[in-house]
Amino acid sequence: MPIPIAEMKLALTVSPTEQARKASREMQAAHDWVSIDQADMVVVMGGDGFMLQTLHQMLERGRIVPVYGLNLGTVGFLMNLWRSGNSIHHRLEQAQQFEVLPLSMVATTMDGQRIVYPAINEVSLLRETRQTAKIEVSVNGAVRIPELVCDGVLVATPAGSTAYNLSASGPILPLGCGMLALTPISPFRPRRWKGALLPDSSQINLRVLEPTKRPVSAVADQREVRDIRDILIEIDPLRRLCLMFDPGHSLDDRISAEQFIV
Known part of the structure; x- marks a missing residue:
């Protein structure tokens, strides 16, 4: 039976940019965070490049758990919108999971x-x-x-x-x-x-x-x-990644929408 979000061990990883570090202060106080090696789920604050960096670190460690990104970068194609004051637990509970094969x-x-x-x-x-x-x-x-x-x-x-x-x-x-x-x-x-x-x-x-x-x-x-x-x-079928997205803002939706951008 899946573990409720409230009972999950969550890890927080933050890009070294000033924008991400500033926003992370609010997130730091919202939960008792653990290291990636102990986590059931990882929250990433930064841009697409930092998300890729985090996913690669997880692949190297052999510790593959669902990842939820918050965009504090430029494009944020692999991320969700950052909104100050939103409950991270509520957003994680509502998020949809998508499998990515590297x-x-x-x-x-x-x-x-x-x-x-x-x-x-x-x-x-x-x-x-x-x-x-x-x-x-x-x-x-x-x-x-x-x-x-x-x-x-x-x-x-x-x-x-x-x-x-x-x-x-x-x-x-x-x-x-x-x-x-x-x-x-x-x-x-x-x-x-x-x-x-x-x-x-x-x-x-x-x-x-x-x-x-x-x-x-x-x-x-x-x-x-x-x-x-x-x-x-x-x-590599043995290393399946799992990305999480807010309803209505999934990676599948974004990939489809890119085909109509002129």
Whole structure:
């Protein structure tokens, strides 16, 4: 049987910005907070970047519990509105939960180092120099594009499809669609390739061609690995995140609304 909100152990994490720290004084007095390692639920005060940072810390610790964000940043796509004087307990009781499946990036560098990072929004390959990148694109072991000449290429989840993916003219993906967006960044050849929609069960391998002459870096959300030889990207079904949103302001609603913004 679910634990009532009033009986839950809550953790509070606050962005170091002045705006977030100032607002957090009211929140500090509203509840007896515990550390993330002890919490049944986490309240995050800050912007989207700080929310992603907190979620990654939870993934690293293996402590995955529902997270409710309060926007004290700029865009706040992953957050709820901050309203002074509102009962946090009442808002948590009314909030709806949405499951988010992160990506796993396995990157191999030119010197043979193997690095594994999770990504909640997207994994990107980006050229390091003025030289365009040349990348071989394979899906489920089959080569789909032998040579993609571009500034880079990314794989986005539905939760991240309105971020860098949208800026690169990629499609917006509704939550629960079971798809990933594979989107080129400033493609030169093939000119007409605009990207692909793939089932989220897909394994995507991106191999760098001419990596010495045309070095490429890989970025999993905010973490970068330079001088890449190849990366493997797939959903990690064992690490499911849970984000909470006020009624009428869910992540699904926001993703849908983004498609009508002109």
